[in-house]
Amino acid sequence: MSLFEEILRARGLQDATRESFLHPDYGKRHDPFLLPDMAKAVDRLVAAREKQERITIYGDYDIDGLTATTLLVDALGQFGFRFVETFIPNRFVEGYGMTVDAVERIAASGAQLILTVDCGSLSEKEIVRANELGVDVIVTDHHNVALTQPPAIAVVNPKRLLQDNPRRYHGMMLTRQMKTKPLYPFLDLPGVGVAFKLIQALQTRLDGLPYGQEKWLLDLVALGTICDVVTLVDENRLHVFWGLKVLAKTRRPGLKALMAVSGVEPSKVDARSLGFMLGPRLNAAGRLETARHAQEMLLATNGLEALEKAELLDALNKQRRAEQDEIHKLATKQAETYKGDPVLVVSHPDWNHGIVGIVAAKLLEKYKKPTFVLQEMGGESKGSARSYGGFSAADAIRAADRLITKGGGHKLAAGVTLPTKNIEAFRKHLNDYFRSLQLPPQPPLLLLSEDVVTADFAQLNEGLLHEISQLEPFGNGNPEPIVKIDAVQVVSIRRMGNDGQHLKLSLQDYLGGGLDVVAFSADESWFVEPGEVVSVWIQPLLNEWRGVKRVEGRLVRLEMGKDSGEE
Structure with a gap:
């Protein structure tokens, strides 16, 4: 059995499960009307569309909230809603979630309906105040819910099903569907995923966004899903799998500009690009100043304007890294006390x-x-x-x-x-x-465990990496496969980085084969000496330098081997 087949078996991906996982079928999406209050939310929005009411989308300053807000602005515009505004709270002013002051300002602006994304499930007093001011509220969220729902027109939150039907779910997955009482099969949607389901539901009642065209929204869904670190299984995997394909040819000037300043090649965009390149730049605005900068970039229709905002986010991200490093040094020193x-x-x-x-x-x-x-x-x-x-x-x-x-x-x-x-x-x-x-x-x-064990570096080749790529996108619930190699000898060690905090080891297996492995911000115990025998846990990767491709490893765990001389 090949290493890849062993990896599939270790993850329970065999027979029909294997096929559905490796080739997600967009047509097998779940019925959005199985989500709590979805029909009520759609009815209210259809009425708002008929009357052309003023709607404010109340978002959040993280990437999940920003992508969900952008998604709704885009889709509602295609459905023909003419008066849609957004409100993104400032972390340093309003803080997370709805506030009474913000609700009062939104009401004073003439809004007749507030549509929340990624917040609102616990906003009892804020929604009561909105009602007092004659403003209806629809909540779309995925955070924890109250025992009694706030007095909104609808509270569309998958977590309500877990609260009301705890025995029907194992983790976030429905154990068995019943014809008499069907339930939504998967509860770990991010806020942007819930907003996307609302759009799918609206497609059944409103013209303007024909079935199939909503796929162009999946670039935003993929970005929010990855960066909110929900589990990449079931519908989340479906959304990210297809969303990455949409992102590679996105129509959004903001995302094109963000990829450009981040050094991400659209044709090679993957989940790691979103989590480590695009995500930090989007988040930097809300961490240091206001998430409005990120929102304006995502909504930009002009390429030059989008590039200016993307460059601002890039500069803010550099500032964020510098401040973060300083805080980290001081916090580490203080942590020693406790x-x-x-x-x-x-x-x-x-x-x-x-x-x-x-x-x-x-x-x-x-x-x-x-x-x-x-x-x-x-x-x-x-x-x-x-x-x-x-x-x-x-x-x-x-x-x-x-x-x-x-x-x-x-x-x-x-x-x-x-x-x-x-x-x-x-x-x-x-x-x-x-x-x-x-x-x-x-x-x-916290110790990462292996999917498969091998003693032969020769099995870690480009063919294996090509097979492993079929498991993408990787993330929470679907991590990159880990290969354990026992009893390998350290040939050389190299410290890298300004403080020598990064590590590169050259290893040799029992057949004399060689492999380089790298660890960034390595655990101090991993800095071993040449000649020592160790067991390593790695994620295979392809390193391309000046046209030469080499299989290497990302070191995720290291232990001293039995033959290292330790008692």
Whole structure:
């Protein structure tokens, strides 16, 4: 059996499952009307179209919200809605989600309907206020839901089905469809995915966007899906698979310009390009200034205007990286003070809370602990959390309700605002909460495991890489395959980067074959000596330099081998 066949078997991709995964069929999309309140949302929007009411799309400052907002502006325009405005909150003014002040400003502008994307499920008082001002609200969202839904015309959120039918779902997948009570089969859609389903539903009632033409929206869906790190299975995989093909020939001047300044060749765009090249530049605007810059680029119809905005995003991203590096150095130094805690909580007045989430992720990776990084802003502090394994950042924040002003999010990523004077009590509460869970050791959960084991570098060839490419797009729920190679000898080691933080190893297998592997921001324990025997876990990749192609490896894990001389 070939290495590729072993990889497929390890992932449970055999027979019919294999075919549907390798060749996603766009025609097998799910019925949008199985989502909660979808029919109500469509009825209200059809009525708004007939009366040409003024609509404000209330978005969010992250990529999921920005792409969903852009998607709705595009599609509603094609359906013939003439009065559509957007509202993108400022992270440093409104913060995440709906606010009463923003609702009042939108109502004063003459809006008759607010359509949210990527927010609104927990906005009870804001929607009550909208209703008092005579403004209807349709919520489209994918975040956690309340036990009682806010008084909107419709709350279109897949998570409602999990709350109402917990026994019908395993994780986010429906276990069995029933004719008497059909349910939406897949719940882990991002905000842009929910907005796309709304457009599919509107196609059944309105002219202007014929069936099939909605595929041109999939470039936005792919971008939001990848950058929101939802699982790339089922409908998410379908959307990204076809969305990457659309992105390669996108009609949007903004995305063309963004790829140009990011050094992404449209014909070679992949999920990694979105997550590591396009995504950070789009997010930089909202982290440092206002996400409006990114929104204007995505909506641009003029190539020159789009390029100007893309260059601004590129400059902001460079500034973001510089600030992030400085925060990371200071946060690492502070974290050493609390390295005995199972949950890290660090804070400082000079740390931009638009950036601290990235720093929290880096500290988690270094210390292998759930991490909260906060900016102290006088009497109030605000920040982000990153977690893994059995510790839910969102649940921990909810458990600290008496100490915080507000907070919430997902299991692995969340945000919190609290009085600065409560930081020490918050730190103690989080660590007490962690200990109360009596979780098994968590760091092993961060260790990446292999899909397949080989002892022969010769099997890592261009043919294998071509086969592996059929599994793309890669991401959460569908990671790049990992190959483990046991008992290989380190021939040479090279440190790279300004601080020597990157690593390049030249390895030799038992047959004398050679392979170079590279790790960026490598774990300190990976800096081994020439002559030592190690086991490595790698993701094979093709390195092309000056026309010469070589198969190399991205090092993701390293352990000392049995023959290395260690006791």
